[in-house]
Amino acid sequence: DNDRFALSSPPTPKQDNKKKTLLNNIIIMTEVRDSNNSFGVFATQPFETGDVILQEDAPVAILAPSSSEQEQVLLSLMAIKATSTAKKGKGKKKKSKKSSNTTLYQWINPPNTIPDGYTGKFRGMVQAAACFSLLFERDQIQEKMLQLYYPKQPSSAEEEIVRIAKEAVAFIQKHSKPESPLHKMASEQIDVLMSVMLVWSCNAFEGGRVYQQVSRVNHSCDPNAVVVESGNSASSNGITIKAGAPIAVGDEINISYLGLFLYADARVRQEHLLRNKHFSCQCPRCDAGKDLAAATPCPSCHKRRGRYLDEDVQYDDEQEVHYCMPGARTLHIYGCDHCHENAVLPDSGDPNHPLRLLRTVTDKVLNYLQDKEHIVHKVTAGSAGNDHNDDDNADDMAAEWEEQLIQLSSSIAGARHWTTNIMLLLQLDRTLRNQHSAMILNGSQPDMSDVAEGIDSLERLCRFANGLSLKLHMGHMLSNVVIGVARTLVSLNDVKSQKYAAEWIEKIKTDYVDHFESDGMKKVVETLHGAWENPTSNDMTAMEYEEEDASGQSNRKRVKTH
DSSP states (O other), rough: HHHHHHHHHOOOHHHHHHHHHHHHHHHHHHEEEEEEEEEEESSSSBBTTOOOOEEESSEEESSSSOOOOOOOOHTBBBBOOOOOEETTTEEEEEEEEOTTOOOOHOOOOTTTTGGGGGGGHHHHHHHHHHHTTTTTHHEEEEEEEESSSOOSSSSSHHHHHHHHHHHHHHHHHHHOOTTTHHHHHHHHHHHHHHHHHHHHHHBBBGGGESSSGGGOOEEESSSSSSEEEEOOOSSTTTTTEEEEBOTTTTTTTEEEOGGGGGGOOOOHHHHHHHTTTOOOOOGGGGOOOGGGOOEEEEETTSSSSSSSOHHHHHHHTTTTOOOEESSSOTTTTTEETTTEEEEEOOOOSOSSHHHHHHHHHHHHHHHHHHTTHHHHHGGTOOTTHHHHHHHHHHHHHHHHHHHHHHHHHHHHHTTTHHHHHHHHHHHHHHHHHHHHHHHHHHHHOOOOOHHHHHHHHHHHHHHHEEETSSSSSSSHHHHHHHHHHHHHHHTTOOOHHHHHHHHHHHIIIIIIIIIHHHHHHHHHHHHHHHGGOOOOGGGHHHHHHHHHHHGGGGOOOOOOOO
Protein backbone atom coordinates (compact mmCIF):
# COMPACT_ATOMS: atom_id res chain seq x y z
CA ASP A 1 0.00 0.00 0.00
CA ASN A 2 2.86 2.40 0.75
CA ASP A 3 4.24 1.89 -2.75
CA ARG A 4 0.82 2.33 -4.33
CA PHE A 5 0.30 5.62 -2.51
CA ALA A 6 3.70 6.95 -3.57
CA LEU A 7 3.28 10.54 -2.39
CA SER A 8 6.93 11.08 -3.14
CA SER A 9 9.97 9.07 -4.06
CA PRO A 10 13.66 9.49 -3.18
CA PRO A 11 15.46 11.70 -5.73
CA THR A 12 17.95 10.25 -8.14
CA PRO A 13 21.55 11.56 -7.81
CA LYS A 14 21.01 13.76 -10.89
CA GLN A 15 17.77 15.17 -9.50
CA ASP A 16 19.36 15.66 -6.10
CA ASN A 17 22.27 17.65 -7.59
CA LYS A 18 19.82 19.77 -9.57
CA LYS A 19 17.83 20.46 -6.42
CA LYS A 20 20.99 21.40 -4.49
CA THR A 21 21.94 23.85 -7.24
CA LEU A 22 18.46 25.35 -7.14
CA LEU A 23 18.55 25.73 -3.36
CA ASN A 24 22.00 27.34 -3.56
CA ASN A 25 20.57 29.89 -6.00
CA ILE A 26 17.67 30.51 -3.64
CA ILE A 27 20.05 31.14 -0.76
CA ILE A 28 22.02 33.65 -2.88
CA MET A 29 18.86 35.60 -3.77
CA THR A 30 17.10 35.37 -0.39
CA GLU A 31 17.79 34.69 3.26
CA VAL A 32 15.70 33.41 6.15
CA ARG A 33 15.87 35.55 9.28
CA ASP A 34 13.80 36.90 12.16
CA SER A 35 10.51 38.65 11.28
CA ASN A 36 8.17 39.78 14.08
CA ASN A 37 9.22 37.00 16.48
CA SER A 38 9.10 34.41 13.71
CA PHE A 39 11.15 33.70 10.60
CA GLY A 40 10.66 35.17 7.16
CA VAL A 41 12.31 35.25 3.74
CA PHE A 42 14.14 38.47 2.82
CA ALA A 43 15.56 39.68 -0.49
CA THR A 44 19.35 39.86 -0.80
CA GLN A 45 19.08 41.33 -4.29
CA PRO A 46 16.50 43.61 -5.95
CA PHE A 47 13.61 42.11 -7.90
CA GLU A 48 11.43 43.65 -10.59
CA THR A 49 7.80 42.70 -11.20
CA GLY A 50 7.62 39.20 -12.66
CA ASP A 51 11.11 38.12 -11.55
CA VAL A 52 11.37 34.59 -10.16
CA ILE A 53 12.27 34.72 -6.46
CA LEU A 54 11.90 31.11 -5.34
CA GLN A 55 11.24 27.92 -7.27
CA GLU A 56 10.84 24.32 -6.11
CA ASP A 57 10.24 21.44 -8.46
CA ALA A 58 8.59 19.22 -5.85
CA PRO A 59 7.19 19.48 -2.33
CA VAL A 60 8.76 17.84 0.70
CA ALA A 61 5.47 15.98 1.18
CA ILE A 62 1.91 15.93 -0.14
CA LEU A 63 -0.53 15.54 2.72
CA ALA A 64 -3.70 15.08 0.68
CA PRO A 65 -4.79 12.43 -1.85
CA SER A 66 -4.74 13.25 -5.54
CA SER A 67 -6.45 10.17 -7.02
CA SER A 68 -9.24 7.71 -6.27
CA GLU A 69 -6.63 4.98 -5.72
CA GLN A 70 -4.97 7.06 -3.00
CA GLU A 71 -8.38 7.74 -1.47
CA GLN A 72 -9.02 4.01 -1.19
CA VAL A 73 -5.63 3.43 0.45
CA LEU A 74 -6.39 6.12 3.02
CA LEU A 75 -9.81 4.64 3.74
CA SER A 76 -8.19 1.24 4.25
CA LEU A 77 -6.42 2.68 7.32
CA MET A 78 -9.73 3.31 9.06
CA ALA A 79 -12.02 0.91 10.90
CA ILE A 80 -15.09 1.61 8.79
CA LYS A 81 -18.21 -0.10 10.03
CA ALA A 82 -21.10 -1.02 7.76
CA THR A 83 -24.27 0.90 8.57
CA SER A 84 -27.73 -0.57 8.89
CA THR A 85 -30.41 0.40 6.42
CA ALA A 86 -33.94 -0.77 5.69
CA LYS A 87 -35.15 -4.14 6.91
CA LYS A 88 -34.89 -7.10 4.57
CA GLY A 89 -37.05 -10.16 5.02
CA LYS A 90 -38.07 -11.22 8.52
CA GLY A 91 -36.60 -8.64 10.81
CA LYS A 92 -33.20 -8.74 9.12
CA LYS A 93 -31.38 -5.57 8.18
CA LYS A 94 -29.47 -5.11 5.00
CA LYS A 95 -25.97 -3.75 5.56
CA SER A 96 -24.84 -0.97 3.30
CA LYS A 97 -21.42 -1.06 1.75
CA LYS A 98 -19.04 1.86 1.70
CA SER A 99 -19.46 3.70 -1.60
CA SER A 100 -16.44 3.52 -3.89
CA ASN A 101 -16.86 7.28 -4.32
CA THR A 102 -16.50 8.01 -0.60
CA THR A 103 -13.39 9.92 0.40
CA LEU A 104 -11.70 9.90 3.78
CA TYR A 105 -12.44 13.62 4.12
CA GLN A 106 -16.17 12.93 3.62
CA TRP A 107 -16.13 9.91 5.92
CA ILE A 108 -14.63 11.77 8.87
CA ASN A 109 -17.38 12.83 11.29
CA PRO A 110 -15.99 15.50 13.65
CA PRO A 111 -17.09 15.21 17.29
CA ASN A 112 -19.46 17.77 18.78
CA THR A 113 -16.55 19.43 20.57
CA ILE A 114 -15.28 20.83 17.23
CA PRO A 115 -16.79 24.28 16.47
CA ASP A 116 -18.61 24.65 13.14
CA GLY A 117 -15.91 26.92 11.73
CA TYR A 118 -13.23 24.27 12.36
CA THR A 119 -14.84 21.08 11.03
CA GLY A 120 -12.98 21.36 7.71
CA LYS A 121 -9.73 21.97 9.56
CA PHE A 122 -10.36 18.88 11.72
CA ARG A 123 -11.03 16.67 8.70
CA GLY A 124 -7.95 18.04 6.95
CA MET A 125 -5.77 17.27 9.98
CA VAL A 126 -6.92 13.65 10.14
CA GLN A 127 -6.38 13.30 6.39
CA ALA A 128 -2.90 14.87 6.61
CA ALA A 129 -1.97 12.51 9.44
CA ALA A 130 -3.18 9.51 7.42
CA CYS A 131 -1.07 10.58 4.42
CA PHE A 132 1.98 11.13 6.59
CA SER A 133 1.64 7.77 8.33
CA LEU A 134 2.39 6.09 5.03
CA LEU A 135 5.65 8.05 4.80
CA PHE A 136 6.68 8.29 8.45
CA GLU A 137 9.65 5.90 8.09
CA ARG A 138 11.28 8.37 5.73
CA ASP A 139 13.21 10.27 8.38
CA GLN A 140 14.53 12.82 5.90
CA ILE A 141 11.02 14.00 5.02
CA GLN A 142 10.04 14.17 8.68
CA GLU A 143 13.16 16.15 9.56
CA LYS A 144 12.57 18.72 6.80
CA MET A 145 8.90 19.13 7.62
CA LEU A 146 9.49 19.72 11.30
CA GLN A 147 11.92 22.53 10.49
CA LEU A 148 8.92 24.58 9.33
CA TYR A 149 6.89 26.70 11.70
CA TYR A 150 4.22 25.19 13.93
CA PRO A 151 3.04 26.12 17.45
CA LYS A 152 5.47 24.64 19.96
CA GLN A 153 4.52 27.04 22.73
CA PRO A 154 1.06 28.12 21.57
CA SER A 155 0.04 31.77 21.75
CA SER A 156 -3.53 32.61 22.72
CA ALA A 157 -4.41 32.71 19.00
CA GLU A 158 -3.00 29.21 18.53
CA GLU A 159 -4.48 27.47 21.58
CA GLU A 160 -7.68 26.46 19.76
CA ILE A 161 -5.91 24.83 16.83
CA VAL A 162 -3.64 22.88 19.19
CA ARG A 163 -6.75 21.65 21.03
CA ILE A 164 -8.28 20.56 17.71
CA ALA A 165 -5.07 18.70 16.80
CA LYS A 166 -5.31 16.80 20.10
CA GLU A 167 -8.93 15.94 19.30
CA ALA A 168 -7.80 14.72 15.86
CA VAL A 169 -5.26 12.39 17.48
CA ALA A 170 -7.97 11.02 19.78
CA PHE A 171 -10.24 10.48 16.77
CA ILE A 172 -7.48 8.56 14.97
CA GLN A 173 -6.80 6.42 18.02
CA LYS A 174 -10.48 5.49 18.15
CA HIS A 175 -11.26 5.02 14.47
CA SER A 176 -8.10 3.70 12.78
CA LYS A 177 -7.40 0.00 12.35
CA PRO A 178 -5.14 -1.31 15.16
CA GLU A 179 -2.74 -2.89 12.64
CA SER A 180 -2.41 0.26 10.50
CA PRO A 181 0.67 2.53 10.52
CA LEU A 182 -1.68 5.44 11.31
CA HIS A 183 -2.86 3.80 14.53
CA LYS A 184 0.72 2.97 15.46
CA MET A 185 1.76 6.61 15.11
CA ALA A 186 -1.27 7.82 17.07
CA SER A 187 -0.36 5.43 19.87
CA GLU A 188 3.46 5.59 19.93
CA GLN A 189 4.42 8.90 18.26
CA ILE A 190 1.73 11.31 19.38
CA ASP A 191 4.06 14.32 19.49
CA VAL A 192 5.27 13.70 15.93
CA LEU A 193 1.74 13.23 14.62
CA MET A 194 0.58 16.41 16.39
CA SER A 195 3.49 18.33 14.91
CA VAL A 196 2.77 17.06 11.40
CA MET A 197 -0.87 18.12 11.61
CA LEU A 198 0.12 21.58 12.84
CA VAL A 199 2.79 21.93 10.14
CA TRP A 200 0.13 21.07 7.56
CA SER A 201 -2.29 23.58 9.05
CA CYS A 202 0.26 26.41 9.10
CA ASN A 203 2.21 25.74 5.90
CA ALA A 204 0.37 23.66 3.31
CA PHE A 205 -0.54 24.93 -0.13
CA GLU A 206 -3.35 23.79 -2.41
CA GLY A 207 -3.56 20.00 -2.49
CA GLY A 208 -1.77 19.53 0.85
CA ARG A 209 1.64 20.37 -0.62
CA VAL A 210 4.35 21.33 1.89
CA TYR A 211 7.56 22.90 0.53
CA GLN A 212 10.97 23.24 2.11
CA GLN A 213 11.54 26.89 1.10
CA VAL A 214 8.33 28.35 -0.30
CA SER A 215 6.37 27.35 2.81
CA ARG A 216 8.61 29.68 4.83
CA VAL A 217 7.30 32.80 3.08
CA ASN A 218 5.07 34.85 5.37
CA HIS A 219 1.72 36.49 4.70
CA SER A 220 0.83 40.12 4.12
CA CYS A 221 -2.54 41.65 3.27
CA ASP A 222 -0.59 43.84 0.83
CA PRO A 223 1.76 41.22 -0.65
CA ASN A 224 4.71 42.00 -2.91
CA ALA A 225 4.91 38.46 -4.35
CA VAL A 226 2.57 35.82 -5.76
CA VAL A 227 2.57 32.04 -6.05
CA VAL A 228 2.25 30.45 -9.48
CA GLU A 229 2.48 26.90 -10.71
CA SER A 230 5.79 25.95 -12.33
CA GLY A 231 4.92 25.38 -15.97
CA ASN A 232 8.31 23.81 -16.78
CA SER A 233 8.20 21.29 -13.95
CA ALA A 234 8.33 17.60 -14.74
CA SER A 235 5.30 17.14 -12.48
CA SER A 236 2.29 19.29 -11.68
CA ASN A 237 3.56 19.87 -8.14
CA GLY A 238 6.26 22.43 -8.88
CA ILE A 239 5.77 25.91 -7.47
CA THR A 240 7.26 29.33 -8.13
CA ILE A 241 7.15 32.62 -6.28
CA LYS A 242 7.39 35.70 -8.49
CA ALA A 243 7.70 39.34 -7.52
CA GLY A 244 4.29 40.97 -7.79
CA ALA A 245 5.85 44.42 -7.41
CA PRO A 246 9.39 45.85 -7.23
CA ILE A 247 11.27 44.50 -4.18
CA ALA A 248 14.37 46.17 -2.72
CA VAL A 249 17.32 44.51 -1.00
CA GLY A 250 16.34 43.85 2.62
CA ASP A 251 12.57 43.79 1.98
CA GLU A 252 10.68 40.84 3.39
CA ILE A 253 9.01 38.75 0.70
CA ASN A 254 5.30 38.26 1.42
CA ILE A 255 2.48 36.41 -0.29
CA SER A 256 -1.23 36.28 0.52
CA TYR A 257 -2.82 33.38 2.39
CA LEU A 258 -6.31 34.83 1.78
CA GLY A 259 -7.34 33.99 -1.77
CA LEU A 260 -10.30 36.16 -2.75
CA PHE A 261 -10.55 37.47 0.81
CA LEU A 262 -7.42 39.52 0.09
CA TYR A 263 -9.89 42.09 -1.24
CA ALA A 264 -12.11 42.04 1.87
CA ASP A 265 -12.09 44.43 4.81
CA ALA A 266 -9.78 44.17 7.82
CA ARG A 267 -12.31 42.45 10.09
CA VAL A 268 -12.94 39.66 7.60
CA ARG A 269 -9.25 39.23 6.78
CA GLN A 270 -8.29 39.03 10.45
CA GLU A 271 -11.01 36.51 11.27
CA HIS A 272 -10.08 34.35 8.26
CA LEU A 273 -6.38 34.33 9.17
CA LEU A 274 -7.07 33.63 12.83
CA ARG A 275 -9.34 30.70 12.01
CA ASN A 276 -7.26 29.19 9.21
CA LYS A 277 -3.66 30.19 9.95
CA HIS A 278 -3.87 30.96 13.67
CA PHE A 279 -2.33 34.42 13.86
CA SER A 280 -3.37 38.06 14.03
CA CYS A 281 -1.93 39.93 11.05
CA GLN A 282 0.24 42.97 11.86
CA CYS A 283 1.00 44.05 8.29
CA PRO A 284 0.91 47.76 7.30
CA ARG A 285 -2.49 47.38 5.62
CA CYS A 286 -3.98 45.97 8.82
CA ASP A 287 -2.57 48.94 10.77
CA ALA A 288 -3.67 51.54 8.21
CA GLY A 289 -5.71 54.58 9.17
CA LYS A 290 -8.32 53.80 6.52
CA ASP A 291 -9.82 50.43 5.63
CA LEU A 292 -10.48 51.14 1.94
CA ALA A 293 -12.27 47.82 1.28
CA ALA A 294 -14.90 48.77 3.90
CA ALA A 295 -15.86 52.10 2.27
CA THR A 296 -19.61 52.80 2.33
CA PRO A 297 -21.67 55.94 1.53
CA CYS A 298 -21.50 58.29 4.51
CA PRO A 299 -24.85 58.16 6.39
CA SER A 300 -24.51 61.87 7.28
CA CYS A 301 -23.76 63.05 3.73
CA HIS A 302 -26.33 60.73 2.12
CA LYS A 303 -29.46 60.36 4.24
CA ARG A 304 -31.44 57.21 3.60
CA ARG A 305 -35.15 56.92 3.11
CA GLY A 306 -35.77 53.63 4.81
CA ARG A 307 -33.15 50.89 4.75
CA TYR A 308 -31.72 51.33 1.28
CA LEU A 309 -29.49 53.81 -0.52
CA ASP A 310 -30.95 56.04 -3.21
CA GLU A 311 -30.18 54.65 -6.64
CA ASP A 312 -27.78 57.44 -7.64
CA VAL A 313 -25.86 56.95 -4.37
CA GLN A 314 -25.94 53.16 -4.68
CA TYR A 315 -24.31 53.04 -8.13
CA ASP A 316 -22.24 56.25 -7.91
CA ASP A 317 -22.03 56.56 -11.71
CA GLU A 318 -20.93 60.20 -11.48
CA GLN A 319 -18.27 59.45 -8.82
CA GLU A 320 -19.74 62.13 -6.55
CA VAL A 321 -20.64 60.04 -3.49
CA HIS A 322 -18.85 60.76 -0.20
CA TYR A 323 -17.66 57.63 1.56
CA CYS A 324 -16.87 56.85 5.16
CA MET A 325 -14.71 53.98 6.31
CA PRO A 326 -13.26 52.62 9.54
CA GLY A 327 -9.65 52.46 10.53
CA ALA A 328 -8.18 49.00 10.20
CA ARG A 329 -7.92 48.78 14.02
CA THR A 330 -11.01 50.90 14.88
CA LEU A 331 -13.55 48.74 13.13
CA HIS A 332 -16.64 50.27 14.78
CA ILE A 333 -15.89 53.94 13.99
CA TYR A 334 -16.44 55.14 10.41
CA GLY A 335 -14.92 58.50 9.51
CA CYS A 336 -15.83 60.71 6.53
CA ASP A 337 -13.25 63.07 5.02
CA HIS A 338 -16.00 65.26 3.55
CA CYS A 339 -18.25 66.08 6.52
CA HIS A 340 -15.63 65.09 9.12
CA GLU A 341 -18.27 63.32 11.18
CA ASN A 342 -17.88 59.88 12.68
CA ALA A 343 -20.53 57.18 12.43
CA VAL A 344 -20.34 54.58 15.19
CA LEU A 345 -21.49 50.98 14.81
CA PRO A 346 -23.92 50.37 17.70
CA ASP A 347 -23.42 47.28 19.84
CA SER A 348 -27.16 46.68 19.80
CA GLY A 349 -30.41 48.58 19.32
CA ASP A 350 -31.92 49.70 16.02
CA PRO A 351 -31.40 46.88 13.48
CA ASN A 352 -32.01 49.43 10.70
CA HIS A 353 -29.06 51.61 11.68
CA PRO A 354 -27.01 51.95 8.43
CA LEU A 355 -23.87 50.44 9.96
CA ARG A 356 -25.81 47.63 11.66
CA LEU A 357 -27.41 46.83 8.30
CA LEU A 358 -23.95 46.92 6.72
CA ARG A 359 -22.62 44.39 9.23
CA THR A 360 -25.61 42.11 8.59
CA VAL A 361 -25.05 42.21 4.81
CA THR A 362 -21.31 41.64 5.21
CA ASP A 363 -21.95 38.56 7.33
CA LYS A 364 -24.45 37.19 4.79
CA VAL A 365 -21.97 37.55 1.95
CA LEU A 366 -19.17 36.13 4.07
CA ASN A 367 -21.22 33.08 5.02
CA TYR A 368 -22.08 32.49 1.37
CA LEU A 369 -18.46 32.71 0.25
CA GLN A 370 -17.28 30.41 3.04
CA ASP A 371 -20.02 27.85 2.42
CA LYS A 372 -20.27 28.31 -1.34
CA GLU A 373 -19.44 24.71 -2.20
CA HIS A 374 -21.99 23.39 0.29
CA ILE A 375 -24.70 25.76 -0.94
CA VAL A 376 -24.06 24.94 -4.57
CA HIS A 377 -24.03 21.16 -4.10
CA LYS A 378 -26.63 20.56 -1.42
CA VAL A 379 -29.29 20.39 -4.16
CA THR A 380 -27.66 17.14 -5.30
CA ALA A 381 -27.99 15.35 -1.97
CA GLY A 382 -29.69 11.99 -2.33
CA SER A 383 -30.17 12.30 -6.09
CA ALA A 384 -27.44 10.13 -7.55
CA GLY A 385 -29.62 9.16 -10.49
CA ASN A 386 -30.02 12.71 -11.80
CA ASP A 387 -26.44 13.57 -12.67
CA HIS A 388 -27.29 15.48 -15.85
CA ASN A 389 -29.72 17.80 -14.09
CA ASP A 390 -27.81 18.22 -10.85
CA ASP A 391 -25.06 20.43 -12.22
CA ASP A 392 -27.60 22.72 -13.86
CA ASN A 393 -29.71 22.87 -10.70
CA ALA A 394 -26.70 23.63 -8.53
CA ASP A 395 -25.52 26.30 -10.94
CA ASP A 396 -28.98 27.87 -11.02
CA MET A 397 -29.11 27.87 -7.23
CA ALA A 398 -25.72 29.58 -6.99
CA ALA A 399 -26.73 32.16 -9.60
CA GLU A 400 -29.92 32.92 -7.69
CA TRP A 401 -28.05 33.35 -4.41
CA GLU A 402 -25.46 35.58 -6.04
CA GLU A 403 -28.09 37.77 -7.69
CA GLN A 404 -29.87 38.30 -4.37
CA LEU A 405 -26.65 39.05 -2.51
CA ILE A 406 -25.36 41.51 -5.11
CA GLN A 407 -28.64 43.44 -4.98
CA LEU A 408 -28.55 43.45 -1.20
CA SER A 409 -24.93 44.49 -0.88
CA SER A 410 -25.22 47.17 -3.56
CA SER A 411 -28.35 48.73 -2.05
CA ILE A 412 -26.93 48.81 1.50
CA ALA A 413 -23.12 48.79 1.24
CA GLY A 414 -22.71 50.82 -1.96
CA ALA A 415 -20.44 50.66 -4.99
CA ARG A 416 -17.06 50.71 -3.25
CA HIS A 417 -17.65 48.12 -0.53
CA TRP A 418 -15.87 44.78 -0.91
CA THR A 419 -19.08 42.72 -0.63
CA THR A 420 -20.64 44.46 -3.64
CA ASN A 421 -17.53 43.96 -5.75
CA ILE A 422 -16.77 40.35 -4.87
CA MET A 423 -20.36 39.36 -5.62
CA LEU A 424 -20.21 41.42 -8.83
CA LEU A 425 -17.03 39.57 -9.81
CA LEU A 426 -18.64 36.16 -9.27
CA GLN A 427 -21.74 37.20 -11.21
CA LEU A 428 -19.73 38.59 -14.14
CA ASP A 429 -17.55 35.49 -14.30
CA ARG A 430 -20.65 33.28 -14.40
CA THR A 431 -22.31 35.43 -17.07
CA LEU A 432 -19.24 35.37 -19.30
CA ARG A 433 -18.85 31.61 -18.99
CA ASN A 434 -22.48 31.13 -20.00
CA GLN A 435 -22.05 33.52 -22.95
CA HIS A 436 -18.96 31.71 -24.17
CA SER A 437 -20.60 28.30 -23.85
CA ALA A 438 -23.58 29.48 -25.87
CA MET A 439 -21.31 30.92 -28.57
CA ILE A 440 -19.37 27.67 -28.91
CA LEU A 441 -22.22 25.18 -28.59
CA ASN A 442 -24.97 27.09 -30.41
CA GLY A 443 -23.08 29.65 -32.45
CA SER A 444 -25.31 32.34 -30.92
CA GLN A 445 -24.23 35.95 -30.51
CA PRO A 446 -24.50 37.51 -27.04
CA ASP A 447 -27.31 39.97 -26.38
CA MET A 448 -26.00 43.53 -26.71
CA SER A 449 -27.64 44.63 -23.46
CA ASP A 450 -25.80 41.81 -21.67
CA VAL A 451 -22.53 42.91 -23.27
CA ALA A 452 -23.08 46.50 -22.14
CA GLU A 453 -23.96 45.37 -18.62
CA GLY A 454 -20.82 43.21 -18.47
CA ILE A 455 -18.63 46.13 -19.51
CA ASP A 456 -20.29 48.36 -16.90
CA SER A 457 -19.63 45.72 -14.22
CA LEU A 458 -16.01 45.41 -15.30
CA GLU A 459 -15.50 49.18 -15.13
CA ARG A 460 -16.86 49.17 -11.57
CA LEU A 461 -14.57 46.30 -10.61
CA CYS A 462 -11.53 48.08 -12.01
CA ARG A 463 -12.35 51.19 -9.96
CA PHE A 464 -12.63 49.03 -6.84
CA ALA A 465 -9.41 47.08 -7.42
CA ASN A 466 -7.36 50.16 -8.24
CA GLY A 467 -8.94 52.06 -5.36
CA LEU A 468 -7.53 49.61 -2.82
CA SER A 469 -4.00 50.86 -3.70
CA LEU A 470 -2.44 47.43 -3.29
CA LYS A 471 1.04 46.60 -4.56
CA LEU A 472 -0.36 43.87 -6.83
CA HIS A 473 -1.74 44.83 -10.23
CA MET A 474 -5.50 44.57 -10.66
CA GLY A 475 -4.91 41.73 -13.14
CA HIS A 476 -4.34 39.34 -10.24
CA MET A 477 -8.00 39.87 -9.33
CA LEU A 478 -9.60 40.60 -12.69
CA SER A 479 -7.64 38.93 -15.48
CA ASN A 480 -10.25 36.21 -16.11
CA VAL A 481 -13.13 38.65 -16.54
CA VAL A 482 -11.08 41.16 -18.54
CA ILE A 483 -10.09 38.41 -20.99
CA GLY A 484 -13.69 37.14 -20.98
CA VAL A 485 -15.12 40.56 -21.85
CA ALA A 486 -12.48 41.00 -24.57
CA ARG A 487 -13.39 37.65 -26.08
CA THR A 488 -17.09 38.58 -26.13
CA LEU A 489 -16.27 41.86 -27.85
CA VAL A 490 -14.10 40.12 -30.45
CA SER A 491 -16.93 37.67 -31.19
CA LEU A 492 -19.17 40.55 -32.32
CA ASN A 493 -17.07 40.62 -35.52
CA ASP A 494 -16.93 44.38 -36.05
CA VAL A 495 -13.73 46.38 -35.96
CA LYS A 496 -15.01 48.93 -33.44
CA SER A 497 -15.82 46.24 -30.87
CA GLN A 498 -12.54 44.44 -31.53
CA LYS A 499 -10.55 47.65 -31.04
CA TYR A 500 -12.41 48.14 -27.77
CA ALA A 501 -11.42 44.58 -26.80
CA ALA A 502 -7.78 45.51 -27.49
CA GLU A 503 -8.13 48.50 -25.14
CA TRP A 504 -9.26 46.20 -22.33
CA ILE A 505 -6.46 43.73 -23.03
CA GLU A 506 -3.92 46.56 -22.81
CA LYS A 507 -5.03 47.22 -19.22
CA ILE A 508 -3.60 43.84 -18.13
CA LYS A 509 -1.22 42.70 -20.87
CA THR A 510 2.07 44.43 -20.02
CA ASP A 511 1.82 44.60 -16.24
CA TYR A 512 0.13 41.26 -15.59
CA VAL A 513 -0.22 38.78 -18.46
CA ASP A 514 3.36 39.08 -19.75
CA HIS A 515 4.74 38.35 -16.28
CA PHE A 516 2.36 35.84 -14.73
CA GLU A 517 0.30 33.91 -17.26
CA SER A 518 1.21 30.68 -19.07
CA ASP A 519 2.56 30.68 -22.61
CA GLY A 520 -0.77 29.35 -23.86
CA MET A 521 -2.73 32.19 -22.27
CA LYS A 522 -0.23 34.75 -23.58
CA LYS A 523 -0.97 33.50 -27.12
CA VAL A 524 -4.71 33.83 -26.48
CA VAL A 525 -4.26 37.38 -25.20
CA GLU A 526 -2.09 38.29 -28.20
CA THR A 527 -4.74 36.93 -30.55
CA LEU A 528 -7.51 38.89 -28.82
CA HIS A 529 -5.37 42.02 -28.77
CA GLY A 530 -4.75 41.87 -32.52
CA ALA A 531 -8.14 40.50 -33.62
CA TRP A 532 -9.21 43.80 -35.22
CA GLU A 533 -6.21 43.51 -37.57
CA ASN A 534 -6.83 39.82 -38.35
CA PRO A 535 -10.58 39.09 -38.41
CA THR A 536 -10.12 35.57 -39.85
CA SER A 537 -8.64 34.39 -36.52
CA ASN A 538 -11.82 34.92 -34.51
CA ASP A 539 -13.17 31.36 -34.65
CA MET A 540 -9.77 29.93 -33.72
CA THR A 541 -9.54 32.39 -30.82
CA ALA A 542 -12.78 31.15 -29.32
CA MET A 543 -11.64 27.53 -29.35
CA GLU A 544 -8.13 28.28 -28.10
CA TYR A 545 -9.51 30.36 -25.26
CA GLU A 546 -11.87 27.62 -24.13
CA GLU A 547 -9.08 25.03 -24.17
CA GLU A 548 -6.70 27.24 -22.23
CA ASP A 549 -9.38 28.23 -19.76
CA ALA A 550 -10.27 24.61 -19.05
CA SER A 551 -6.68 23.50 -18.60
CA GLY A 552 -5.43 26.66 -16.96
CA GLN A 553 -7.69 26.77 -13.92
CA SER A 554 -5.11 25.14 -11.63
CA ASN A 555 -2.54 27.69 -12.77
CA ARG A 556 -4.52 30.35 -10.98
CA LYS A 557 -4.38 28.82 -7.49
CA ARG A 558 -2.09 31.36 -5.90
CA VAL A 559 -3.05 31.03 -2.29
CA LYS A 560 -1.65 29.23 0.68
CA THR A 561 -4.51 27.11 1.92
CA HIS A 562 -5.46 25.02 4.90
